[in-house]
Amino acid sequence: MTDPRLDALRQAAPALRLKTDPADLEHYGRDWTRRWTPAPLAIALPGNVEEVQAVVRWANQQGVAIVPSGGRTGLSGGAVAANGELVLSLERMNQALAFDPVDRTLTVQAGMPLEAVHNGAREHGLQYPVDFAARGSCSIGGNIATNAGGIRVIRYGNTREWIAGLKVVAGTGDVLDLNRGLIKNSSGYDLRQLLIGSEGTLGIVVEATLRLTDPPPPSNVMLLALPSFEVLMQVFAAFRQRLQLEAFEFFTDVALKHVLAHGAQKPFDEIHPFYVVAEFASGDEATEAAAMAAFEHGMEQGWIVDGVISQSGAQAAQLWRLREGITESLARYKPYKNDVSVRISAMPAFLAETQQLLSEAYPHFEVVWFGHIGDGNLHINVLKPDDVADADFIAACEQVTKLLADCLRRHGGSISAEHGIGLVKKPYLGSTRSDAEVALMRGVKHVFDPNGVLNPGKLFDP
């Protein structure tokens, strides 16, 4: 006996691939948050835009909620299906559709993994520059749905900057072909921009036309050891002034400890409280001299206590692993994650206040800091001790997040820099967006999705 709603779906889209096996329901019903028990109705795996449209129309008729699903690497619960929703996975729609050398654009289906996009651009001698550690698993559609940031934002901006065209199926069932790769188009509201970062609550991204750029310049990677948090912004300013930074990432001794335990190689004999991985365009003597000048200035000022510069691509990768391996090395501790941002200029005051707050609030939990300091983006990972129950741990962390949210409100920051709001940050949206903004967002949601079938309960309650 099958669910009559699924029978209706099979009738509406006879060729649609559907999965209802318990293992599939579990696999497709969760994301990397792993906090909710997956309980979807079924998994739909459309093969084309028409099937996506048929699913959305069916959902409106039957009153079934849809959870759009990419690589499910999200950290805010945006792709969780725990309430009998239909998961609509884009994983079969993962092909490149067109490359245009004159426009320098690559048009892809939404399910294409970010890494495949990188490779596709490289095949044409160009670059798609948004990048982060989940590149192998996440999908470009999911990147667009959260306006993903990552490790190159300081140089190339967020996903938003690279979307020249967007094809979506709106909650109304309409297929929208937004902006179509135009550079200049002042013809009313830019709905493409509204869709980017909307977490699958307004429409389902089915295709995107990505702007590509020149391949990255030759670069060098430097690892710096810092004596304290307070000097971090000074080191950043000294390097930004002298070099074209491609990345500027920091992490703490605690983060390093976990990465080393996970197999990475120790960079210095001594342990230092703070580290920076800086990547900068290089390749000529002037740049190398500028990098040395920045380093020496930092040493003289006492802001930097040790450093190493990559002598090869292999060594650069080794240094990057110290930063990029953090998330994986923490996974077994089920970390509670904060992903917050403030203006760069507000960083020093915000950091001081946050450090104080967390050291008082989390006396028993290990806290791992890292982040994209040049974007004003801080990741705070709280590790669950083995002897504390999941629910108790999360409840304790949520108390601290309330305090952190107050702090963010005072500093004009954001409760979600790049992970999105989803389910996890929903209670704190008010720290970042005013009541009037949230009311307008709800109104916009109702316009795009009048029956509330797209990812209900994410971002805000229905």
Next chain:
Amino acid sequence: MTDPRLDALRQAAPALRLKTDPADLEHYGRDWTRRWTPAPLAIALPGNVEEVQAVVRWANQQGVAIVPSGGRTGLSGGAVAANGELVLSLERMNQALAFDPVDRTLTVQAGMPLEAVHNGAREHGLQYPVDFAARGSCSIGGNIATNAGGIRVIRYGNTREWIAGLKVVAGTGDVLDLNRGLIKNSSGYDLRQLLIGSEGTLGIVVEATLRLTDPPPPSNVMLLALPSFEVLMQVFAAFRQRLQLEAFEFFTDVALKHVLAHGAQKPFDEIHPFYVVAEFASGDEATEAAAMAAFEHGMEQGWIVDGVISQSGAQAAQLWRLREGITESLARYKPYKNDVSVRISAMPAFLAETQQLLSEAYPHFEVVWFGHIGDGNLHINVLKPDDVADADFIAACEQVTKLLADCLRRHGGSISAEHGIGLVKKPYLGSTRSDAEVALMRGVKHVFDPNGVLNPGKLFDP
């Protein structure tokens, strides 16, 4: 005897400056289109955000329409008040509010002229890179309302890229402080992006936090003479491949004739059918060699028939005048303006079709072409003969615009690249945006402006 609605406004905002003098009504009621007879109720010149808010609340109570007003240099009638609207001019709110050297942002009031923004950035050793000929008269708020493009888009993008924060008074009367200068902020719909380019129909821009960048590199300007339209894209490709283009603009012999008649200096002895002004980063021998290589390649191929390169800043300005002086030189002919765009890759086919179309459709009118070829943006100016009545001329041009709109639809282009839709392009919006998109735009409009008080009749009919 005054209008009771104005009495109510004076009561709601006692310090608000109001003008009702006929000369003021005419001055503030029109923009550069000069097609409609100004007939506003009155002109309000608020001095602060609170007064703007009071005006919007009053408009909602009294059912009076508001036309937000910047420099009124618009070419689509977006700032026209011809139906008893209250013009809300931002011209008194024209101050810089804050500069932050760490964030590299300049926060300004909406009424600040673009040129004052340029100067403000330069004072701090930085650059606000959006630029176009109306810089002295247009306001930054108006630039944001139309997502203004201009002559540097090829290098720096449109206004949208440079807006780190936006303070607006929505049609609901709410003050929204959007994004507040954050680099990363994934906390729900980016309403800032929705407001940019919304032509005053969703909210009134009152302040903006602008991202600044490094000052422009030293550059050279080249004027090229081309034998035909067909080679334009080849010349563009040859230069883009070899140089960092800061601008790449084209115009025709007819455009040149008008600029010369307006006092500019003749660049070559002979008259050629097409011209390009190319500006590129230079300052070292390698770049100069690359520029020469591009030029010589073009000569060898027969794509370029003559050329001159600036030897001084003064000569660069002289070459630029040939392009930037066009609009002014045409003003007395009351030109009917098209401002269209397609993907760069679609340019050749679109150009061929459009040339054919216009040569057939406009046998009696002089047509002046120029534009930003590197952005896929073409300006087509049709000049009114002195012996044809305004209304007849416009009616004839509208017939051709219908054909042009069909052509744009086929090529996936836009009926407004950078001027906005306003009143002038309203009948053709459907060539660029689907019915579903327009329906969603109307829905969004209703959310932000439920009583329809903000710039009604612009973009689409109420």
